Amino acid sequence: MxxxxxxxxxxxxxxxxxxxxxxxxxxxxxxxxxxxxxxxxxxxxxxxxxxxxxxxxxxxxxxxxxxxxxxxxxxxxxxxxxxxxxxxxxxxxxxRSESPMPLDVVEKVPAELDTRLDSRFLDARRPRVAAVFTIRSAVIHKVNEFLFSHGFVNITTPKVVAAATEGGTELFPIAYFEKEAFLNQSPQLYKQMMMAAGFEKVFEIGPIFRAEEHNTTKHLNEATSIDVEVSFADHYEVMNLLEDLVRDTYLHVADHCQDALANLEIRDFAVPDCPFPRLNYAEAIAIAQKKIEEPIGYGDDLNSAAERAIGEEMGCHYFIVDWPTEIKPYYAMPFEHDPSICKAFDMMHPRMELSSGAQRVHQHDLLVQQISAKGLNPESFEFYLTPFRYGMPPHAGWGLGAERVVMTMLGLGNIREAVLFPRDRHRLVP
Missing domain, CATH: 2.40.50.140 (Nucleic acid-binding proteins)
Incomplete structure (x- = not known):
């Protein structure tokens, strides 16, 4: 045997x-x-x-x-x-294996990432590469375990949809018989609809698609999103949930993946402390303005240079909260005392954004108003808006990028290293 x-x-x-x-x-x-x-x-x-x-x-x-x-x-x-x-x-x-091979599995001869990805089945034989996916598997296992233990229901939402989640940008159009359709950018609309169904706590771990034209080390056109939605919760409650999940996931990897961490030569695996610091958007912009040369002002989204500058200042996982309503999606709930600011947050690693979330608008008329304010046609979202007419509870949630979690956890240089078969602007095979 x-x-x-x-x-x-x-x-x-x-x-x-x-x-x-x-x-x-x-x-x-x-x-x-x-x-x-x-x-x-x-x-x-x-x-x-x-x-x-x-x-x-x-x-x-x-x-x-x-x-x-x-x-x-x-x-x-x-x-x-x-x-x-x-x-x-x-x-x-x-x-018997043919010789010579497309790349050296023993890693004595280094190979460029594109060469490695062309022969991913060989690349994944390398202990260092296999270690990344052993840890990724442990991360997904722990996320499932954590959410099930907190009373969540696992759902599956469609990946072929008729309407964009956040507008017409970064969309992959597809031919769907005689109709126009798109690959889904996010399960956002559907997980909110499940709040109207009375599920109260739902999560999904699945693919999302964005026609992101920038070919950077942190962007993918097909990524894995860990999505959560919770009824009768505000943005503070789901932030607490998110930081607890991240910390517990790190602890799980530290306890169960020692051999994989050793193969990656990670000897000082730091588990983040909770609670994560919370920085409001205005404070984040002020830090970026002091540290980077390119101009950035209040009302601008944070570019990579600004994220790095703020990350260097913070030095740990942290939240950016209280974002301007105009730069967040239409479903983010504005503050009652100042509608120009909304109850949205981003969870950040010093290197990049890992998660975005918010308390959602649950009032039908306000949601229609905000969809229109973004230059979108509410009629295109009728399937989404209808549940808001029949008793929608207050709710909040977030989406967390699985590849970015693994990339930052392990200090990988390129997000493609955290995906077995990445899809980017130039890569459609293998």
Whole structure:
């Protein structure tokens, strides 16, 4: 029976393993192979004078990254990975790898990101790359666990829609039989409709699509959004929920992903402290004005330079609150005492924005008014507006970018490193 490589010890006596040939060294009388599966690496040592004929034949024909089945005796040896080696009685080549390969899995020869993404199936064999997706999986697992434990209902909303969530910009139009349709920018409208259904707490983890033309290190055209909506809650309550989720996710990774963090050479994995500082928009603009040369004024959205400048000042996760109503979406609730400011927030990492949220407008007439103020036609949103006529509770929520969480958590240089098969302005395959 196959044993995962991490479970092979001298105490097992004999073992059968399956995996890929990571490295080969032939020293004449001895041949050494490092065999890798998803759990780790083990050294296989072949003393040629003692090896059977079929083992000798196999080790002559095998190539790096071939898939093999090996069984034999496990021995303790200090210098080998994990302090043990496997001396084979059976060495079977299951699937031989062609040579040369498009990139070096051992990482002795560096490859550009585009080369890596072209052969992502090979790139993901690298322990460092596999570690990123092990941690990403742990992040998504913990987010699900956290939200279920807080009484949330998981929903699935359509990705092919008839109306834009926030207007006509950054939209992917598609042919939908005889009708015009779009890939959805966000589940925002649908998760709000579920508040009218009485679900009270909903979440979705799914793809969103934005025709973002800028080809930057932090933008994707297909991303994964973690979305939450909560009835009878204001923006402060969902901010508290968000910071607790982020902190608990970091703690989960710290507790359960030590090997993956080690593969990424992350030795000082810092868990953010709660509560996150809260900076109002006017204060954020004042910090940016002092630190960057390009002009930025009240009423402007924050560009990358401003985000970096404020992040350097803050040095931790933080919120920007009390945004001008005119630069936030129509569904953000204005303050009663000053409608020019709304109950919206962004959660920031020192490097970039991770999440946007707000208390939502739940009054039908105010929502129609704000849609019109954005230059949009309320008739295009009738399916969305109708539930607001039949008892819509106050509610608030947010959307959190999964790739940005992983990117900032692990200090990755490019958001494409946090996606198995990224879609950007130039990449449609693989």
């Amino acid at each position: 196959r044993i995962p490589i991490q479970d092979v010890t001298p105490e097992t006596g004999t073992a059968e393993i399956f995996g890929w040939v990571h490295e080969v060294r032939d020293l004449g009388g001895l041949a050494f192979f490092l065999i890798r599966d998803r759990t780790g690496i083990i050294q296989v040592t072949v003393p040629k004078k003692k090896a059977s004929e079929h083992v000798l034949t196999a080790i002559k024909e095998v190539s790096r990254e071939s898939v093999v089945r090996i069984s034999g005796t496990v021995k303790a040896i200090d210098k080998a990975p994990g302090g043990r080696e496997l001396v084979p009685e059976v060495f079977q080549i299951i699937s």
